Amino acid sequence: MGDDHLCNIEGIGIVRVKMADGIVRELKEVRYVPQLKRNLILVGALEVLGLVISIRDSVLKMIKG
Numbered sequence: 516m517g518d519d520h521l522c523n524i525e526g527i528g529i530v531r532v533k534m535a536d537g538i539v540r541e542l543k544e545v546r547y548v549p550q551l552k553r554n555l556i557l558v559g560a561l562e563v564l565g566l567v568i569s570i571r572d573s574v575l576k577m578i579k580g
Contacts, residue, residue: 528547529544
């Protein structure tokens with residue numbers, strides 16, 4: 516966090532996200548941190564899983580394969 520305080524992870528699980536095209540995707544090993552006020556997706560963690568990430572004109576694209 517920006518104030519250098521540690522936050523506890525209270526759970527790890529799966530989150531389902533409905534995309535704009537109606538397809539439901541799953542994000543696995545998502546950490547639940549109740550102290551955070553915003554949801555965060557670490558782009559680096561997705562790249563490690565083999566996704567290609569591109570950001571252009573405020574649009575994030577994640578491509579696998």
